[in-house]
Structures are given as structure tokens and as C-alpha cells.
Amino acid sequence: MVSQDRKKGSVNSKRRRGLGVVTPNACTECRKKRAKCDGNNPCGRCTSQKGTECVYEVPVRQSKEHMRSEIEQLRIQQRQSERVLAALVSNDRSEQVLDQLRNGETLDTITHKLDHSTSESSGSGGNVTTFSRLSDHQAIDQALKPAKSTASSPTSTLAFSDSSGIPHTLPTGTWPAWGAESSNSVQNEDTDMMRWDPDTGPSPDQGHTYPLIGGWHHQSGSESDTAIQQARGYGQETILGSPFGMEENPNQEHPNSNEVWTRVTSDGALVEHLMALYFCWEYPTFASLSKEHFLEDFRTGNQRHCSSLLVNALLAVGCRFSSQASTRADPNDPNTSGDHFFAEALRLLGEQPDRHVLTTIQALGLMSIREASCGRSSESLFLSGQSIRLAIEMGLHLDINISDSKESAIEHAVRSATFWGAFSLDQAWSLSIGRLPHFSRDTKLATKPAIVDHVESSAWIPYTDDGAPLERSCTQPSNVRSVYKTFCELSEIVHKSLYTLYSPGTHVTSKALLEAYTQYLNWYDEIPASLRLGHNFTPAVLFAHMYYHYAILLLFRPFIKLEIVGSGVSPRDVCSQAASAISTLVNSYSRLYTLRRTPSFVPYFVLTSSIAHIVTLGNAREGPEQLEKGIADLKEMTCCHGFAIRALDILRYLILHWDVDIEFEDDDEGVAEGAREGGEGGGEGKWKQEMCRPESTSLNQFCPNVESVDVVNGIGRVVLGDNPLFWPFPLQGRPLLDGRALEIGGFRLVP
Structure with missing residues (x-):
């Protein structure tokens, strides 16, 4: 026994002596010979042996960053050379x-x-x-x-x-400052980046409230009709391509006769105008169609990638971005914008004997987006569900064998765009209402549409009823394919996080929650440099950034009254930061383009961030400025989004219900008439009854006041025996976590 103890002691002493001289990274020669390396460059052993080269390999962890930086440098050099x-x-x-x-x-x-x-x-x-x-x-x-x-x-x-x-x-890299790059070595060297600090030049014109629109839009109003026609022609040609934009010469026969595609109007110039509005302001984030192939078939009259149903659905969406009387079913009622095109799309949809057609799936997605904008969430959910179900039934989630032929490549591109558009929209609605998506969790998905250089570099300019700026105040690369691919990758993470929250038979754990959070952060850290706000600020890029923060906010919002045991990540703080980021992005969007033309889900983002601001204000942690700005933003969006009116009603009800100290003006323009009938006194007026009661024909998913056992709880502390989860809308799903599972899941109540 004594000898064994001595032997153990000698072994331990040898180990202790060796620890002090171990180098973190030995040279290649010493590693081959399994010899000690002193870590010097060159090391002592290689120096003593003539003809031996001392080389140190970069560790794997460092090599990935080094390779990423090297690849970025090569890309920069390639762009410079080109x-x-x-x-x-x-x-x-x-x-x-x-x-x-x-x-x-x-x-x-x-x-x-x-x-x-x-x-x-x-x-x-x-x-x-x-x-x-x-x-x-x-x-x-x-x-x-x-x-x-x-x-x-x-x-x-x-x-x-x-x-x-x-x-x-x-x-x-959690929420790095906007415009910051993941690699400092390449910052400010990319030729695609805008130079934000010019050395010389006059001071900016303070009169331009909206720099991309305000300056030229004001001038356009005083110009003749000919100038506006020329502006529209230039804008349509830039956005839709050279075969379009014929309005500048009204005497010339219009090449794109729309009689083949819609019987709502015979005005070909109006059809092109509405298409340009859609592709300028809504496309491509939830796009279920391939723009290039759709426009080619629209122009030639080919039915392969274009159909009357699809065209009418697209025009119904485009009407939201216009204030022209011809875009309304009733010229005197702005609330009927696009209704005539949408009614025609519904008629065509009802007459289809077989809906397993790519253009039908694409049209259903566009119709869903349009109904979401109007505030008809029940109809939008139905149309979105039909779109993703048909896509699955047609096997669009499966990759097909691609031959070397051009036709095969086109077919794959259109199938891929159709599936990912339906998939992303399904994730957005599932995230918004709190449910499992229609697609299974672990099924392998189709490859995303390829990035094509000439499509990426195609120009984007702000286009409105008055056309586009003739002086070309700012022309940006659209980066359409990069935006779409990156947005689809974000939708995949949303898909996984939904199963983390809503899978039946399991409890949400803090570990799973933080793993989902980490996936979001990694996605943001790896987005292409061209989609960061130092390079590009198209509406689609701003929308993608808003959606990222929206997803994080809804990931943590149910746990806003809880702490995560053993972690410094506070759900309440994360929600507050995400809500502030959304407000900041909307503010920048407003200053660039106004909020009269925003993608369909932006009012949903503003509503969700404003609810978080109500919670923050109600707990007396910050001032009312961000909430007041959110209310003002929704009022500005009421001209093109019917849901913005309902969002204002919901905020008004929650402010009254939670007794938050903030003034809410009821007589401002843009507030629903029914909302003004409630007055004060706890919000028991007619507007609350009309807003909150579900109907037999429409189960509105945003219903804050339903007379049931599961009523909305407050924003303060959790009362003993109360549900600890924060969920503002009782008709929506909730994570499967009860009070007994808090400790097991790694949560505890906020003190």
C-alpha cells in the first residue's frame, strides 16, 4: 500500500511539474515528433535543427474567423477589379x-x-x-x-x-450597432457601402422632411401632367424593366394589353402603375412569385407563370399604396381600395376546378397579405393556410432533379420561390397568433432561390402615384435575392422556435428558450453586409430588421413576468429592447419614405412593440414617448392599412384595462368612429363591445376582452395562484407551462 501511494504521488508530482510549460499551440514539427514546444517563433527545438522550418498552424476557432475575413476581403477585391x-x-x-x-x-x-x-x-x-x-x-x-x-x-x-x-x-454580436460590421478589418472598405461622412459640401436641406420623397414629391405636384407621366414612365421602367413604362407616350399603342389578365379595368397604364407599386413597396419578403418570370409571361401573354387570378390578387395589393380614385371600388370611399380587384380574384378562385397550380398558390399568398393589411385576420389566416397546404400537397418542399436545360432551371426557381413565400407567410401568422405552423418540424426543406447577380444589382427607387424622382435623388441596388434568401433563413428559425413554445406534451424550459434566442442572434450576426443599414435601406431591408426584433419580442413576451434562473438574460429587458428597436426602425422608415406606404405586417409590428411600451410605462420604468410615437405611427398608417385602426382600438382598451397613465386622443383623424363612442370611465363604451366580441363568421385573433375564465391579467406582479405567463390576447395559444413547472423549467417569478 505504501509503495502504491508513493507511486501515485510521484505521478501526480510529474503532472504538476508539466502543467507550467504546456504551450497552447505547438509548431507543426514539434507536433509531428510529439516533442515539447516552447511556443517561440521559431521555437528552440527547430532552431537547434538545421534545415527545419518552424510553422504554426492557426487553431480551428481562429481559422474560421480568419477565413471569413479573408473571403470578405477577396469579395471586396473582386468588386473593385470589376x-x-x-x-x-x-x-x-x-x-x-x-x-x-x-x-x-x-x-x-x-x-x-x-x-x-x-x-x-x-x-x-x-x-x-x-x-x-x-x-x-x-x-x-x-x-x-x-x-x-x-x-x-x-x-x-x-x-x-x-x-x-x-x-x-x-x-x-447581440444586436450590434446599426451599420456595424462583423469584421472590423473590412469596415468602410466595401465599394458598395455608402459614404456617410463626405468631406465637403453644403449643409443638408432641413426642409426635406422625407428626403427620398418629400423633395421631389412636392415639386411634382406643381408640374404638368406630362412631367408626371415621364416620372411614372422612368419609375416603371426601372422597377419593372424596359418593356414597361410606356405611359410617357400616351399616343403610342400600349404593348401590355391587360384584357387577357383582368376585366376590372381596360387601363393598361393603371395596371402597370399598380404592379410597380407592389414590387416597389411590398416585394420580396413574403413573395410567393418570381418577379422576372412573372413579368416576362405577363408581357407575352403566356399562362405558365402568370394568370388572371394572380394578376388581380397582385393589383389588389398594389392599390393600398395609391390614393387615386381609380384604385377604389367606390371612388369616394378610401376604405374600398382594391376591393374590385380582390372581388375578381375571389370569383376566379371559386371557378377553378383544380387549385394545385403554382400561380394559384402564389395568388393565395398575395390575397392573404392583402387581407392582413385590411385587418381581416381570420380571412388572411384561411388564405395563408390554403396556400401552404397546396404547396405541401404539390411537393414544393421537395427538390426536383435539375437538368442542365434552361427550362428546368426556371421551373426550379419558380417552385422554390412559391414554396418559400407560402412557408414564410405561414410562420409569420403562426408567430403572431401563437400556434404551431402547418409544416412539420424536422422535414428537410427545398433549397432557396439562387442569387443572380444581375437581379441583385437591379436598381430600386421610391415610386408613388407621381412616379419616381426624375433627378434620381437616390438609386439603390435592390438586393432582391439576398433579402429573400436571408428572410427565408429567418423564417426557418421562427419555425423552430414555434415548436419550442407550443409543442404539446412538453414544458418550455429556459435552456430551450435561450437556445432559440441564440439562433436568432447568430442569424443576425451572419446576415450579408449588403443588408446592413450602412449599405442598403430599401423598404424590404428595413422590414427584415423589424421582423427580426418582432420575432425576439414574441419569443420572450410570455415570460415577461419571469426570471431565468442562472442567467443574466432578462425576458423583460429583452422585450423592452426589441420594442425600442422596432420603434427606432419605424421612425427611420417614416423619415425616409413616410408611413403611407409600408408592407402589410408593419402595423402588427407597431402594435406589438406598443404593447411592450405600455407594460414598461405601466411599471414606471420609462417615459411615454415611445408609446406616444407608436400611436402616432399607427394613425399615419390608417390610410393604407385597415388593421392600423383596429390596433389603435386595442391599445386604447389595454391602456384603460391596465390603468396606464397616458392621454389617448379619441378625436384625431384616423381613429375608428366606433372607438370614439366609448369615452372615459373604464372603457365600457360601445366601441369596446364591437371590438372585442368575436363573430360567428370571423374569429378575430386580436381580441383582448373575451368574457371567459381565461381573461387578460394585469401587467404588475403575479398574484398567488394566478397564471404567471403574460399573454394579452386570450383567444391565442400560449406556451405549455404552468406554475408547477416553473422550477423544473428553470424559471422563477420576478421579485
Whole structure:
């Protein structure tokens, strides 16, 4: 026994002596010989042996970051080279660029000068955001400054433990400041990035409230009809392609006769106008169609990727972005905008003997988006459900064998776009109302539509009833495919998180909740640089950022009265930060484009963030400014979104129900007439009864006051025996977690 103890002691002493000289990373030669390495460069052993090269391999963890940075640098160099080559073959810049190359100037310097000269001219810059006036540049910078200055989350470096006690650290990239890059080494070097701090130039025009629209929109109103027609022609040609935009010459026969596609109107120019509005302001986030193939078949009259049903559904959506009388079923009633096109779409849908057609699935998605905007959530849910069910029945979630033929590639692209549009819309509605999605959890999904360079670099400009800015105040690359692909990836994470919350037979655990949160953070950290707000600020990009924060807010909102044991991540703080981020993004969107033209789900985002602001204000943690701004934003959106009116009613009811100290003006323009009949006194007026009671023909999913056992609880502390979960709308689902499962799941009540 004594000898064994001595032997153990000698072994332990050897181990203790060896720990002090272990190097974290040995050179390649020492690792081959299994010899000690002192970590020097070169190390002592390699120095003593002649002809031996001392090489250190980069550790795997470091190599991934190094490779990512290297790939980004190569992409930048490739773009710079392509830019210089394009300038060399041009007629106006070839000599200038050639002289710069002969003088030994670097690609970075040459492309910077090209960008600077492009920003001072009125021509488009390919894949670069361009400005014709420095005042536009600076005004846009001012509009985006609130979003770009959003602070990082304080929970970014906090760790949590799972049930086994193993600590996990959240990614350090949690909600980075807007415009910040994941790799500092490439920041401000990308030629696609806008130069936010010009060295010289006049001060911005403070009179332009909306820099992309306000300046030229005001001028357009005083111009002749000819000028407006020219503006529309330019805008339609930019958004829809060169075969379109014929309105500038009304005497010429219109090439796109719409008699094949709709019998609601014979005005081909109006049809093109509404299509341009849709593709400008709504496309591509929930797009279930492939724009290029749809427009080609629309132009040629081909029924393969275009149909009368699809065209009428698309026009019904486009009507929301117009104030023209011709876009209304009743010219004197703005609330009937698009109703005639939608009625025609319903008629065509009812006459279809077989709905297993790609264009029908696409049309159902567009009709669902339109009904969501109008506030008819029950109808929108039904149409969205029909779209995803038909997509599954047709096997669109499965990849088909792709041959080398062009036709096969087109078929795959359209099938993929159709499935992912239906899938993303189903996730958005499931997230909003709190339910499991229609698609199973672990099924392998079809590949996403490929990114095509010429589609990515196609220009985006703000287009309205008056056309588009003739002076081209700002032209951006649309990045349509990148936005769509990245948005679909976010929808996949939403899909997984819904099963985390609503799977029957299981309890939600803090570990699963934080794992879902980490997936969101990783997605945000890995989005392409071109979709960050230092590079691009199209409505689709802003919408994707809003949706990200919306998803995180709804992930944590049920647990807003709880703490996560062993973690510094506070559901209440995360919800507050997500709500503030949404408000900030909406503010930037408003300053850029106004809120008269926003994608369909934006009022849902504002409602959800405003409810979080009510909770924060009710607990006396912050002032009323953000809530007041949310109410003002919804009022501005009532002109194009019927749901914005209902959202105001819901906020009014919750403010009264939770006794939150804030003034809510009932007589402002845009507030529903029924809402003004309630007055004060606890909100027991007629408006509350009309708003809150479900109907036999429509189960409204946003119903805060239903006379049942499961009534809305307050925003304060949890009363003994009360349900600890916070869920404002009783008719919606809720995570499967009760009071007895709190401790098991890793939660506890907020003190």
C-alpha cells in the first residue's frame, strides 16, 4: 500500500511539474515528433535543427474567423477589379482610370474616386448607391441615424447554464450597432457601402422632411401632367424593366394589353402603375412569385407563370399604396381600395376546378397579405393556410432533379420561390397568433432561390402615384435575392422556435428558450453586409430588421413576468429592447419614405412593440414617448392599412384595462368612429363591445376582452395562484407551462 501511494504521488508530482510549460499551440514539427514546444517563433527545438522550418498552424476557432475575413476581403477585391474593368471599357472614364493605373494608384483608391465622381453625377452606379445631390446624401444619413445608433444589447456577453450546470455564452454580436460590421478589418472598405461622412459640401436641406420623397414629391405636384407621366414612365421602367413604362407616350399603342389578365379595368397604364407599386413597396419578403418570370409571361401573354387570378390578387395589393380614385371600388370611399380587384380574384378562385397550380398558390399568398393589411385576420389566416397546404400537397418542399436545360432551371426557381413565400407567410401568422405552423418540424426543406447577380444589382427607387424622382435623388441596388434568401433563413428559425413554445406534451424550459434566442442572434450576426443599414435601406431591408426584433419580442413576451434562473438574460429587458428597436426602425422608415406606404405586417409590428411600451410605462420604468410615437405611427398608417385602426382600438382598451397613465386622443383623424363612442370611465363604451366580441363568421385573433375564465391579467406582479405567463390576447395559444413547472423549467417569478 505504501509503495502504491508513493507511486501515485510521484505521478501526480510529474503532472504538476508539466502543467507550467504546456504551450497552447505547438509548431507543426514539434507536433509531428510529439516533442515539447516552447511556443517561440521559431521555437528552440527547430532552431537547434538545421534545415527545419518552424510553422504554426492557426487553431480551428481562429481559422474560421480568419477565413471569413479573408473571403470578405477577396469579395471586396473582386468588386473593385470589376469596377475598374467596367470603367476601362467605358468611353468617358477609360483614359482617366488608365492614367491612374500607370501612376501606381491602388484599386481601393481608384474605386473610391469612381464612387465619388458617380455620387456627383446623375447616372446610376450599377451596384452602388448613388446620389445626385449631397443634400440628399446628408438628409438620408439623418433619417437613418436613429436606427444606426441603436445600442448593443447589454445581455450580449452574459452566460447561462443548462440543467447539467455547463455554462453557455451568448454570441458577442447581440444586436450590434446599426451599420456595424462583423469584421472590423473590412469596415468602410466595401465599394458598395455608402459614404456617410463626405468631406465637403453644403449643409443638408432641413426642409426635406422625407428626403427620398418629400423633395421631389412636392415639386411634382406643381408640374404638368406630362412631367408626371415621364416620372411614372422612368419609375416603371426601372422597377419593372424596359418593356414597361410606356405611359410617357400616351399616343403610342400600349404593348401590355391587360384584357387577357383582368376585366376590372381596360387601363393598361393603371395596371402597370399598380404592379410597380407592389414590387416597389411590398416585394420580396413574403413573395410567393418570381418577379422576372412573372413579368416576362405577363408581357407575352403566356399562362405558365402568370394568370388572371394572380394578376388581380397582385393589383389588389398594389392599390393600398395609391390614393387615386381609380384604385377604389367606390371612388369616394378610401376604405374600398382594391376591393374590385380582390372581388375578381375571389370569383376566379371559386371557378377553378383544380387549385394545385403554382400561380394559384402564389395568388393565395398575395390575397392573404392583402387581407392582413385590411385587418381581416381570420380571412388572411384561411388564405395563408390554403396556400401552404397546396404547396405541401404539390411537393414544393421537395427538390426536383435539375437538368442542365434552361427550362428546368426556371421551373426550379419558380417552385422554390412559391414554396418559400407560402412557408414564410405561414410562420409569420403562426408567430403572431401563437400556434404551431402547418409544416412539420424536422422535414428537410427545398433549397432557396439562387442569387443572380444581375437581379441583385437591379436598381430600386421610391415610386408613388407621381412616379419616381426624375433627378434620381437616390438609386439603390435592390438586393432582391439576398433579402429573400436571408428572410427565408429567418423564417426557418421562427419555425423552430414555434415548436419550442407550443409543442404539446412538453414544458418550455429556459435552456430551450435561450437556445432559440441564440439562433436568432447568430442569424443576425451572419446576415450579408449588403443588408446592413450602412449599405442598403430599401423598404424590404428595413422590414427584415423589424421582423427580426418582432420575432425576439414574441419569443420572450410570455415570460415577461419571469426570471431565468442562472442567467443574466432578462425576458423583460429583452422585450423592452426589441420594442425600442422596432420603434427606432419605424421612425427611420417614416423619415425616409413616410408611413403611407409600408408592407402589410408593419402595423402588427407597431402594435406589438406598443404593447411592450405600455407594460414598461405601466411599471414606471420609462417615459411615454415611445408609446406616444407608436400611436402616432399607427394613425399615419390608417390610410393604407385597415388593421392600423383596429390596433389603435386595442391599445386604447389595454391602456384603460391596465390603468396606464397616458392621454389617448379619441378625436384625431384616423381613429375608428366606433372607438370614439366609448369615452372615459373604464372603457365600457360601445366601441369596446364591437371590438372585442368575436363573430360567428370571423374569429378575430386580436381580441383582448373575451368574457371567459381565461381573461387578460394585469401587467404588475403575479398574484398567488394566478397564471404567471403574460399573454394579452386570450383567444391565442400560449406556451405549455404552468406554475408547477416553473422550477423544473428553470424559471422563477420576478421579485
